[in-house]
Amino acid sequence: MSLPVLTHCPYCSLQCGMTVAARAEDDGGGWEVEGANFPTNRGGLCEKGRSSAELLAHPDRLTTPLVRDSRREPFREATWDEALDRVATALRDTQQRYGADAAGLFGGGGMTNEKAYQAGKFVRVALRSASIDYNGRFCMSSAAAAATKAFGVDRGMPFPLADIARADTVLLVGSNPGDTMPPAMRWFAAGRERGATHLVVDPRYTASAAAADVHLQPVPGTDLALANGLLHLAIKHRLVDTAYVAERTTGWDAVRRAMRQYWPDRVERITGVPVRVMERAVRLLAESRATMILSGRGAEQHAHGSDTALAWINLALALGLPGRPYSGWATMTGQGNGQGGREHGQKADQLPGYRMLADPAARAHVAAVWGVDPDELPRPGVSAYEMLDRLGTDGGVRALMVMASNVVVSAPRADHVRERLGALDLLVVSDLFLSETAALADVVLPCTQWAEEEGTMTNVEGRVLRRRRAVEAPDGVRSDLDVLADLAGRLGRGQYFSADPQTVFDELRRASAGGKADYAGISWARIEAERGVFWPCPDEDHPGTPRMFRGAGEGAERSSTRGYFATPDGRARFHVVHHREPAETPDGEYPYRLTTGRSRAHYQSGTQTRRTKALLDAEPEPVVEIHPDLAARLGVADGADVLLRSRRGRARMRARLASTIRADTVFAPFHWAGEQTINALTNPALDPASRMPEFKVCAVDITAAPAGEDTTA
Known part of the structure; x- marks a missing residue:
C-alpha cells in the first residue's frame, strides 16, 4: 500500500478529514479511504465517505470530451482543442448576436474556493456578462440573507462544530444531521452524555428527533409561526435577556409589540404543536446556561424562508444567545463547499469576500485586483431559478455552461427546466459522469474529481482547509480551473487568468481583503500548519476567528468591526416577521x-x-x-x-x-x-x-x- 495522503471527503459540508492510499496490486488494486483525526470528525466517516474511493476508478467515468453535431445525433469523442474551440466560438457568436448577458454559467457549491472564484471572475471578465448563479441558491440563500440582515455577515456556523458538545440545550429546526451528516452526531452525543437537553422541530420523526428529548412536529411551512409563538411565551414568562437586548441589539420594541399576535392557542392551531410542548421548549431554551438554535433547509427552503430564519434569530437574540459561550444561532450548511462557494462571486449579485456587485467601492477594489476598469464589470444578474426559467428566451441566456451541478434533477419544476435547456443554442456541461443534465448537452467536458485536485474548501464552521491531490487524474481529464483559464485565452482575455490553484487562491486573498469574508491572512502554509484557519482573518498575524460576535474581555475574539456584530453600529438587528401560508396549500384537487x-x-x-x-x-x-x-x-x-x-x-x-x-x-x-x-x-x-x-x-x-x-x- 502507498503512503496515505491526508485530504477531505467529497460530500457534505463537514468536510471530514480522511486519508487516501493506493492498495497493492496483489491486494486487488484500487484505492481505499480511512477517517483521519481531523477536528471536525476525529476519525469518523459516514457510509458515503467510506465508499467514496469507488468513484476513483468507476467504469462510467468520463475521460474525453464529447460533442455532437446536432441534438438529433449521438455524442462522439473529440479532442480538447475541438471541444473548447467550439465552446469559445459559440459563446462569442451568441454574445455578438444577442448581447453579453446571453452567455452565462451555472456553478455549484461543491467546487473548491479557487474554482468558485474563477467561475465568477470568468463570467465578469472573460464574458463581461451578468449571467451567473449556482445551486447554492437552492440551499443556503435564505439563511445567508437572514444572517446578513441580522448580524451584518453570513458565516453559517459562527462557532466550531465541537462547541455543540458544550451546549446545555440545543434546538434543531428543520435539520436532520443524524441522516445527512452522521459524523456530526458525535458532538450531539457528547453533549447528551454531559446531561444536555436536545429538541428537534421537524414534520418527521427523524433519526435526529429519535435521539432528542423533545420533538415538535409542525405542519410544513409553519416554522415561522412556531418561532414567534415561542418568543411570545418568552416575553410572557419574563424570560427575555433584557440587558443583552439593550446592550447588543436594535429593533426590539417593534418585535415585542408584533409578538402579541402569536398567543399560544393561535400558534397551536397554525402549527399543530401543542401549547404544553411549546411551554416546555421555551423554558428549556431560556433557562439553560448555554443554548444553541441550529436551523436547516427544512425551515429555510420556502417562499418565506429568509423571514423564517429571521424569526429564529429573533428568538436567539431575545434570549441573549449570539456571542455567549457555547451558545448562539447557526445554520447547518449542506453542500461540501456551501460556505466558501457562496462567498467569492458565484452569486449573481456578489463579488469575492461577500462584497456586493452594486457597491461602487466593492467594484473598484475587486477590479483593481483583477486589473480591469470597474466600468467593465457588469451589474447584478438574476438568481438561479430565474436564469433557468428564461433560458433560450429573448433577454435570457442562450449559451450556458454548467459546472458541478445537475439541474435536471436538483431544480424545482424540473420538467420545465429540462425544456428550457433544450431551447438553448449551446449547452456545455463539465462533470465526472454523464449526468442527466450532461446527457442533454452539446459539449461535455470531463473534469477532475476531489482526490485528483489541489485547492481549498470552507466547511460548515467557516474553517478554510486544504484539499490535496492523492490520485493522478486519468489521461484526458482536466480541472475546471484549467478549462476556464483556457477558454478565457480563446476569448482574448487569457492574461487575466491562471490555471494554478495556489496562484488563484493568493489572488482570492487579495480580492477578499477588507470584505466581510476576509481571507487575506490565510495562506496554504497556514492551513497546513494549523489544520485549517477560520475566517475572517485579515492578516497573517491574525489568529483567525473560530467564534464570532464575542465581546472584549469575554475570553474570545471580537468582531473585526466596531461592537459585537458586523453591522455599522455593532448591534444585531431584530426584524418584524409574520407567518404567511405557503405559496401553495392543499385543496380538493391536491389535498x-x-x-x-x-x-x-x-x-x-x-x-x-x-x-x-x-x-x-x-x-x-x-x-x-x-x-x-x-x-x-x-x-x-x-x-x-x-x-x-x-x-x-x-x-x-x-x-x-x-x-x-x-x-x-x-x-x-x-x-x-x-x-x-x-x-x-x-x-x-x-x-x-x-x-x-x-x-x-x-x-x-x-x-x-x-x-x-x-x-x-
Missing part, C-alpha cells in the same frame, strides 16, 4: 402536503452516489413516506407503487408506511432521476429576499400506480 429532503445513503442529485455500489445496496431506490392512516384512506399497501402529482408534474415511487410522519404530509428524497424525479413536482415560488424556491412544501395528489404505467409520457 396533501409534500415535503422533500435528503436520505442517509445519497447526496444531492445522486450523480455520484447512484453510481456507488455500497450506497445503492443500502438504498437502491427512493421511497415516499406515508402515514399508515393516510395509506389506509388511499388504499395503498406498504411497498406498493404510488403516483404523486402536483400542478407542475408527477413522479412514481414505492410507498413506505411510516408512523413517524404527520398524517397530512408525505416525504420523498430528491436524489433520483427519470420518473422518480421528485423535483418535477416542487414549487418554484421564490423568496423575495433570497430568491430561494419553495422546495419544502407543495400540494399533491397521491394515487395507487397502475402496474407498468409510464409516468414520463
